[in-house]
Structure formats: C-alpha cells, structure tokens
Amino acid sequence: GNSSGISSKGLHLCSCLPQMVFALDTEIASRHKTYSWKELELANPNVTSGVSWKPPCVAWQRIAIIIPYRNRERHLKVLLSVLHPVLQSQLVEYEIFVIEQLRPEIFNRAALLNVGFLEVRRLRRFDCYVFHDVDLLPEINMNLYSCLQSPLHIGAYMNKWDYKLPYPDFFGGAMAITGEDVEKINGFPNYFYGWGGEDDAIYSRLKNANLPIYRHPACLGRTFMIQHSQDKMNPPNPKRYQYMTDFHRNDGLNTVRYTVKHIETRKLYTLIQVSIERGY
Ligand code: UDH
Numbered sequence: 392g393n394s395s396g397i398s399s400k401g402l403h404l405c406s407c408l409p410q411m412v413f414a415l416d417t418e419i420a421s422r423h424k425t426y427s428w429k430e431l432e433l434a435n436p437n438v439t440s441g442v443s444w445k446p447p448c449v450a451w452q453r454i455a456i457i458i459p460y461r462n463r464e465r466h467l468k469v470l471l472s473v474l475h476p477v478l479q480s481q482l483v484e485y486e487i488f489v490i491e492q493l494r495p496e497i498f499n500r501a502a503l504l505n506v507g508f509l510e511v512r513r514l515r516r517f518d519c520y521v522f523h524d525v526d527l528l529p530e531i532n533m534n535l536y537s538c539l540q541s542p543l544h545i546g547a548y549m550n551k552w553d554y555k556l557p558y559p560d561f562f563g564g565a566m567a568i569t570g571e572d573v574e575k576i577n578g579f580p581n582y583f584y585g586w587g588g589e590d591d592a593i594y595s596r597l598k599n600a601n602l603p604i605y606r607h608p609a610c611l612g613r614t615f616m617i618q619h620s621q622d623k624m625n626p627p628n629p630k631r632y633q634y635m636t637d638f639h640r641n642d643g644l645n646t647v648r649y650t651v652k653h654i655e656t657r658k659l660y661t662l663i664q665v666s667i668e669r670g671y
Pocket of ligand 1: 623
C-alpha cells in the first residue's frame, strides 16, 4: 500500500514496464540453433544457481517458472536463452525449475505440474507460479509474466494457429497462477497419461471454481512454438475426450504420489527429477 514508489527501506519499487522492448527473432528460433551449455551460461553471467534472480529494485512479484520436461534438451536450451533476458527485462524476481519425469514411461504433464508446485513451494516462497511448456517462446518481452486476480494464460496466441486461439476455451502452453488459486482447484488432474486433454480439464477446474481466465492482448501475447514431432513416450491419450470436462477436485495436489529422485542446481535452472507413481 505505498503509492509513492518508494518502499519503507528507501528502495525503489520496480516498474513492470520493460526498460527496453525487444522481439524474438523467429527466423533464428525456427532454425533451431543449438547452443552449448557453456555458450548459454556465458550469455547469462548474472544468473546464480540455486537462488532467484533479483532486479536492482524491489520486485513487484516473485515468480517460479515450472517446466514439465523429458528428453527435450534442445528446446530447453532455446527456451532458457529467451526466458532469462525476457524475465530480467520485466524486473521480476524469478527462478526457473525443470521437472523431469523419470518413470513411468508414459508422460504425465499435469502430474508433473502438481509435483513442481509442491516441491518449489517447499523450497521458497513465490507470489506466482508460471507453468510453462518447454517448446514455447514469448515473441515480445512485453508479454508480462505475472499473476493477476485470476489465472493468466500467457502462451495463448501461437504461430502455429496464426496467432489466434485454436478454440475459445484453449488453455494450453503456459499459464500464470497464484499459489492460492492453484490450491483452490486442488492443482491439476493426475490421471492424464499421454498427450492431450489435460489442459482442457484444467480449464474445466478453473471454470467450476468460478475463476475466469485472463489473456494479454493478442499483439503482446504472441507465442512461438518450436516445431517438433510427437514424442515416443507421449502417445495421444485415448481417453482425452472422455476426461477433458472432468473437474474432480478430489484428485490433484492432495493425491499425487511421487518420489523425488534427484535435485540439482545447475547454472541456469534447478533440475528436479521425479518418478510418478501410477495409481490411476
Ligand atoms: N514434454 C516433454 N517431453 C515429452 C513430452 C512432453 O518435455 O516427451 C513436455 C514439454 O514441456 C512440452 C509439453 O510437455 O512442451 C507438452 O507436450 P507437447 O509439446 O507434445 O504438446 P504440443 O506441442 O502442445 O502438442 C500442446 C498445445 C496444444 C494442445 C491443444 C489441445 N488441447
């Protein structure tokens, strides 16, 4: 509640207006340039592993980026090369977490989001959790990564659909949700194995909890999805249509069963490797 812009300690509260506007070179992004880890680390010398990056003013939000992940190293490198400068330009305090699924073999994106939320919240306090696919790049740094009074769909307008929503209730890709709202919907469904439908089920949960979703104007929310083929261990889920309108709030954060196998603070992110226990 201080409108002067000066906090009680005399430090300036950050503006959320990026100091400089820049856009992604989609030409370079689509050529899938491969970075070496050394190159990437050298390009981001001000990121220190294991702690959040802080702007030189009082950050207006502390943001955890949670990336569900397996076997997409090339995408992860491109994403990190884009996200660090974008988030720093937005003057938020942030930290990036990669949640890697070891077992079972079939990928479970939504369960990984639950695990990421629970583990990250245990490590540090954040105002805002951004659940972010590894192959999505913000095209303009004016696409603010921030939490609002209700969930914000960040990665909504994608190149692959001509920067339009594929359907009005689309909620895939990247979303920013406060811890309170994640808890309000009991997190995400754990019973979606394989590709598809879990994003629609998440939307159903929010709708059922009377949480409308926000989106930035399409001209700012432009998102570039790196083209890729279907992952071997993420086949289309045959039950996706049947499940996608589910909003069972008795399944989610409170029922996900998993084991953290390894946590490692790397230069540009923290890796959390987990096994999900299949019980659904
Ligand atoms: N992922 C991995 N490894 C895998 C499979 C998935 O890391 O083997 C993660 C990764 O973060 C990826 C995300 O899960 O970005 C989603 O999987 P995907 O990239 O295969 O999904 P897709 O590219 O994008 O198809 C989904 C948005 C459109 C869905 C519209 C239908 N509701």
